[in-house]
Amino acid sequence: MSEAFIHLDSVKKVYRTRGQDFLAISEATFDVEQGELVSLVGPSGCGKTTLLKILAGLHGFDGGEVRIGSQSQPFNPARDIGMVFQQPLLLKWRRIIDNVMLPTEILGLPQDASRKRAYELLDLVGLKGHEDKYPYELSGGMQQRASIARALVHDPKLVLMDEPFGALDALTREKMNLELLHIWAEAKKTIIFVTHGITEAVFLGTRVVVLTSGPAKMADNFEVGIPMPRTLDVRNTEKFGEYTRRIYRLLGME
Amino acid sequence: MSGSNTQLQRYALAVLSHLILVAAWHFFVVYGEIPKIVMPSPYDTLHALLVPNYRWLENIAATSIEIFGGFLLAAVFGILIALLFSWFRWLEMFAMPLLVSLNMIPKVALGPLMIVWFKYGIWPNTLMAFAISFFPIVLTTARGLREVEPDLLDLVRTLRGSRWQLFVKIQLPGALPYIFSGMKVAAILAVAGAIVGEFLGSERGLGYLMLQVQVTLDTAAMFMAVILITLIGGLLYGIVLGLERFFVVKDARIQ
Numbered sequence: 001m002s003e004a005f006i007h008l009d010s011v012k013k014v015y016r017t018r019g020q021d022f023l024a025i026s027e028a029t030f031d032v033e034q035g036e037l038v039s040l041v042g043p044s045g046c047g048k049t050t051l052l053k054i055l056a057g058l059h060g061f062d063g064g065e066v067r068i069g070s071q072s073q074p075f076n077p078a079r080d081i082g083m084v085f086q087q088p089l090l091l092k093w094r095r096i097i098d099n100v101m102l103p104t105e106i107l108g109l110p111q112d113a114s115r116k117r118a119y120e121l122l123d124l125v126g127l128k129g130h131e132d133k134y135p136y137e138l139s140g141g142m143q144q145r146a147s148i149a150r151a152l153v154h155d156p157k158l159v160l161m162d163e164p165f166g167a168l169d170a171l172t173r174e175k176m177n178l179e180l181l182h183i184w185a186e187a188k189k190t191i192i193f194v195t196h197g198i199t200e201a202v203f204l205g206t207r208v209v210v211l212t213s214g215p216a217k218m219a220d221n222f223e224v225g226i227p228m229p230r231t232l233d234v235r236n237t238e239k240f241g242e243y244t245r246r247i248y249r250l251l252g253m254e
Numbered sequence: 255m256s257g258s259n260t261q262l263q264r265y266a267l268a269v270l271s272h273l274i275l276v277a278a279w280h281f282f283v284v285y286g287e288i289p290k291i292v293m294p295s296p297y298d299t300l301h302a303l304l305v306p307n308y309r310w311l312e313n314i315a316a317t318s319i320e321i322f323g324g325f326l327l328a329a330v331f332g333i334l335i336a337l338l339f340s341w342f343r344w345l346e347m348f349a350m351p352l353l354v355s356l357n358m359i360p361k362v363a364l365g366p367l368m369i370v371w372f373k374y375g376i377w378p379n380t381l382m383a384f385a386i387s388f389f390p391i392v393l394t395t396a397r398g399l400r401e402v403e404p405d406l407l408d409l410v411r412t413l414r415g416s417r418w419q420l421f422v423k424i425q426l427p428g429a430l431p432y433i434f435s436g437m438k439v440a441a442i443l444a445v446a447g448a449i450v451g452e453f454l455g456s457e458r459g460l461g462y463l464m465l466q467v468q469v470t471l472d473t474a475a476m477f478m479a480v481i482l483i484t485l486i487g488g489l490l491y492g493i494v495l496g497l498e499r500f501f502v503v504k505d506a507r508i509q
Contacts, residue, residue: 056412078414085405093427093503105423106415136505154413 003070004031005190006055006158012063013050023216024050028064030209030221034073034157037184037191039205041198042219043251046211048194052160055192056081068158075157079107082151082159082189086166088143090135096122096146097131103154114153121149124186126179141172145179152187161193165200174232177203181230198251202226202243203235210250219250294474299481302474308463310482316458318486319376320448324383325490328440331384332391333433339392340399340425353392361386361447365454379451379459386447387440391433398432399425431507434498441494445487 011028014021025047032038040048053059054066057077069075082103090099097118104114122131125145127138135143144164151159164180165173177200184191195201201208202224210220224243226234234240276296282288283295290298303310339346361382368378402425410420452461460479467475498507 053408056408058408058411077412081412083409083412085409087403087405089403089406089409091424091427092505093430102423103409103413106410106413106419134503134505136503 003072005034005036005069005073005075006032006192007067008064009066010064011051011054011061011066013047013054013059013061025054025061025211025216025218027217028209028211029218030207032190032192032207034190035188036206037181037193037204038207038209039201040192040194040209040211041196041201041247042211043196043213045216046213047216048196048211049162051211052162052192052194055158056083056160073157079154080157082154082156084144084147084151084159084161084164086163088135088140088147090143090146090150092135095132095134096127096138099135099146100150100153102150107154109154117155118149118153121152122146124183125149139172141168141176144168144176148180148183152183152189157190159189159191161191163194163196166195166197173200178232180204181228185229198244198247199235201247202240203230208243208247210247212251220246222246291471291473294477298474299477302472302478305472305475308467308475310478313458313460313463313479314482314486316376316456316462317448317452317460317483320379320383320451320459321444321486321490323376323380324447325387325437325441325444327380327384328388328391328444329437332388332436332440333395336392336395336399339396346396350396353389357389362450362454365451368451369455374455374457376456376458379448379456382451383444383447386450387444390439390443391436394432394436394439395429398429401432402428431498431502434494434502434507437494438491438498441491442487444490445483449483 008031009029011025012023013025015024016022028047028051030038040051042048050059054061055068068077069080090096091102094102097115100118100122101111101114104111104118119131122128125148127142127145127149130138130142130146135146138146148164151161165176168176180191180193181204193201193204195204205224206228207221207223209218211217212219222243226237226239226243280296283293294302302308335349339350364385365382368381372378372381402420406424407420410424415423448459449461452459453465456462460483464476464479467473467479
C-alpha cells in the first residue's frame with residue numbers, strides 16, 4: 001500500500017496560559033489521499049482551526065506526527081498551500097484580478113502566465129466580468145469566490161479552508177457549497193474544509209473528521225459514501241441522515 | 255447620467271452657500287450702517303488689496319512657504335518615524351511615550367523660545383507649523399501600519415513571503431488611508447502654527463501684516479489677510495484631498 005498524501009498520527013497541541021495547560025487537540029489520527037475533500041467538523045473550541053494551522057505550518061505541535069507529501073507525491077510547503085479564511089480578506093485597494101494575483105507576486109511566479117490563470121480561475125468561480133472591480137463593489141459571497149480563486153492561483157496541491165462560508169447568509173451559503181463542489185471537481189485539488197455546520201460537512205466531504213471539545217480530541221473519521229457530483233437533494237436521502245445523526249450523536253446532541 | 259447630475263448639483267449648492275454668506279455680509283454692513291473700522295464690506299475688503307504698502311504678494315509668499323514647508327517637513331518626518339517604529343518595535347516602545355509627552359507641550363508656548371533660538375523670520379515659523387502638525391501624522395501612520403489582519407499575515411507566511419513583501423504589498427498600502435487622514439488634520443494645524451509664529455515675532459507674512467494694520471485700524475486689510483490665509487490653507491487641504499482621491503480607493507478612505 002502506498003503512503004497517504006497527508007498523514008497525521010496522534011497529533012497533540014497544548015496551549016499554556018497563566019501556568020495552566022489547555023489541551024487544544026489530542027489523538028488526531030487520520031490520512032488524506034490526494035484529491036479528497038475532507039471536512040473537519042466540530043463545535044467551537046475543538047481545535048479544528050488549530051489543526052488547520054498546524055497543517056499550514058503556521059503552528060507547531062506538541063506530540064505525534066504530521067507529514068504532508070511523500071516520495072511519489074512531492075509537496076513543497078512554501079508554495080503548495082492555498083488558504084481561504086472566514087473573511088475574504090481581499091485587499092481593498094486592489095482590483096479583483098490583482099487580488100487574485102497576490103500569491104503569485106509573493107512567490108515570484110511568471111506574471112503573464114499567472115494573469116492568464118487568474119482570469120481562468122475567476123471564470124471558474126463565476127466572477128467573469130468582475131475582474132476589474134474593487135472588492136467593495138462585490139457582495140460578500142462574490143468576495144469569498146474571489147478569495148477561493150486567490151487560494152488556487154499558484155496551483156497549490158492542498159487548499160485549507162477555515163469556515164469560508166461561515167459569515168454568509170444561509171441561502172448564499174448553500175449556493176457556495178454547490179459552487180465549491182464544482183470548483184473542487186474542476187480544479188482537482190485536495191481540500192481540507194473546516195466547519196461547524198454538520199450538514200455542510202457531510203454534503204461537501206468525501207470524508208468527515210469529527211473533533212469534539214472538552215476534552216479536545218478526534219472522535220470519528222469516516223468516508224461519506226455518497227457519490228459525486230452531488231445536488232442539494234442528497235440531503236433528503238436516508239443515507240445523508242445517517243451520517244448527520246452519527247455526527248450529532250458524537251457531539252452529544254441527540 | 256444622474257450621477258454626474260447630482261454631482262453638479264452638489265457643487266452648485268456648495269458655491270451657492272458661499273455666495274449667500276458673502277451677500278449676507280454685504281447687506282449686513284451696508285444696511286446695518288456698520289462702521290468700516292468694525293466691519294468692512296466685501297468690496298472694501300477687496301479694495302485693501304490695492305494698497306501697495308502692504309506688499310501682499312511678498313507676505314502671501316512668506317506665509318505660504320511657512321505653511322507648505324512646515325507641513326511637508328511634518329509629512330516627511332512623520333511618516334518616516336512611523337515607518338521606523340513599525341520596523342523596530344523597541345524603538346517605538348522607547349520613543350513613542352517621549353513623543354506623547356513632548357506633544358503635551360503647548361506649541362504656542364514655544365514661540366518665544368523659537369525667537370531666542372532662531373531669531374525672527376520664515377524659519378522659526380516653519381518650525382512652528384512643523385511642530386504642531388507633526389504628531390498627528392506620526393500617530394495615524396503608526397496606527398495604520400499596525401492594522402494588518404492576522405489572517406492576512408498568515409496568508410503571506412504560508413507563502414514564505416518576506417517582511418519586505420508584507421510591507422510593500424499589504425502594510426504600506428493598507429496604511430495609506432490612515433496617513434491621509436493624519437495629513438488632513440495636519441494641513442489645518444500647519445496653518446494655525448505658521449500664523450501663531452508670525453503673531454509672536456516675524457517681519458514678513460500675513461500674520462505679521464495683520465499686526466501692522468491693527469495699529470492703523472485698517473480692518474479691511476485684516477479681513478483680507480484672514481481670507482488669504484484661509485485660501486492658502488484651503489489650497490493645501492485641497493492638494494491633500496486630491497492626492498487621497500488619486501491614491502486611495504474610495505472604500506478605504508477614512509472620512
